[in-house]
Amino acid sequence: EVQLVESGGGVVRPGGSLRLSCAASGFTFDDYGMSWVRQAPGKGLEWVSGINWNGGSTGYADSVKGRFTISRDNAKNSLYLQMNSLRAEDTALYHCAREPYGGNSGGWFDPWGQGTLVTVSS
């Protein structure tokens, strides 16, 4: 069974940092690009960042560029999101999701993990 399980969320003060992880199983991880998508409480979906199969190409939403860094460890079948300089508006449920191709250059997201909650509050 293809599965994505996020972890690392929590409560952090504005300006703080947090590192999210996504453990993948049930498929050949390094065949696929991966993305992080977040959802603020009661709001819609917002793409945050994506990475290609070998980590050589990454992309970020303007809202997080320069503050967040996506990475992956194919030997550990894991995806990461390092979040620095966190703001209240970063409060959301963060999902990792698999892309259909290796290149992080198009397509849909399937499947999605259940998400890990990040709360930025003083």
Place this chain on the structure above:
Amino acid sequence: SYVLTQPPSVSVAPGQTARITCGGNNIGSKSVHWYQQKPGQAPVLVVYDDSDRPSGIPERFSGSNSGNTATLTISRVEAGDEADYYCQVWDSSSDPVVFGGGTKLTVL
């Protein structure tokens, strides 16, 4: 950046057909993907590349895309179809992945 516009809500009686639109400038030139999200659950892909269905998604779910509007059609609507639905495209702008604002489908 590219903008996708969805109606906030759509209501339909059981057994009827629901149509959820996703508007965007020349969206017909892009591939549109649709997700269903039930309360407390992760999104689930229901249509990809405008009109293809992943395995396990009922044939009642279909999609079309032309001009400035893409449409998700749910035939013979059931109570279990009640959910939020999101459209999504990739774009060449600074934010390459764009989601619509979501449509809440209510089954009367």
